Amino acid sequence: MQIDDHQTKLMTAAGLNLIAQALTIYDADLRLVLCNAPFQQMFDLPKALVTPGASFQETITLLAQLGEYGDVDDVAHFVAERVEQARAFEPHYMERTRANGRTISVEGSPPCPKAAGSPSTPTSPAPNSKRHCCAPGLMRCRGRCWPTPKNCQPPTANLPR
Numbered sequence: 001m002q003i004d005d006h007q008t009k010l011m012t013a014a015g016l017n018l019i020a021q022a023l024t025i026y027d028a029d030l031r032l033v034l035c036n037a038p039f040q041q042m043f044d045l046p047k048a049l050v051t052p053g054a055s056f057q058e059t060i061t062l063l064a065q066l067g068e069y070g071d072v073d074d075v076a077h078f079v080a081e082r083v084e085q086a087r088a089f090e091p092h093y094m095e096r097t098r099a100n101g102r103t104i105s106v107e108g109s110p111p112c113p114k115a116a117g118s119p120s121t122p123t124s125p126a127p128n129s130k131r132h133c134c135a136p137g138l139m140r141c142r143g144r145c146w147p148t149p150k151n152c153q154p155p156t157a158n159l160p161r
Contacts, residue, residue, distance in 0.1 A: 030056035030086055042104075043068065057083050067099035 003011075013034075016023060022039035026032055032054040040050040043066075049059045060082045064075045072078045085092070091109035098104055 026056050026086070028089075030083065032056070032059075056086055069096065 013036075016034070016036040017038070019036060020038055022036065022042045024032065024035040024039055032050070032052055034052060035050050039045070040047075043063060045059065045062070048054060049062065057079060061075065061079050063069065064072050064078050069078065089110040093105065093107045095103055095105045
């Protein structure tokens with residue numbers, strides 16, 4: 001059976017939507033490449049913010065305005081900080097309490113230094129979960145530490161120390 005690009009995209013989207021965990025991937029310009037349905041459902045986002053090309057900054061602005069990050073005195077400053085952090089494309093992990101009282105964790109990491117963009121996975125962590133750091137040479141993925149592929153080092157691996 002021959003599968004074309006369109007069918008591959010449809011099957012990939014269907015598969016991503018089966019994952020209960022929210023998933024987003026933003027490109028180097030912080031424009032949405034893709035997200036799954038749980039991302040839209042988790043935050044009740046309008047279609048414009050879950051459509052490829054949607055702005056990360058606009059999404060974070062809306063979430064901050066809705067109280068998803070708690071009480072934020074200066075939304076513009078808060079959003080500017082989040083955008084600056086996102087532009088660094090550094091591996092990250094945080095837990096935060098949403099406006100509805102539920103705690104979620106958000107974990108993201110660029111797939112490889114040569115790849116432009118970063119996937120992020122907001123999810124509800126297990127009760128009393130804590131961040132467990134991986135030993136050097138390992139990377140965190142799906143809650144576990146895995147050997148870091150030789151051709152996919154963290155983006156900071158080649159920076160002068």
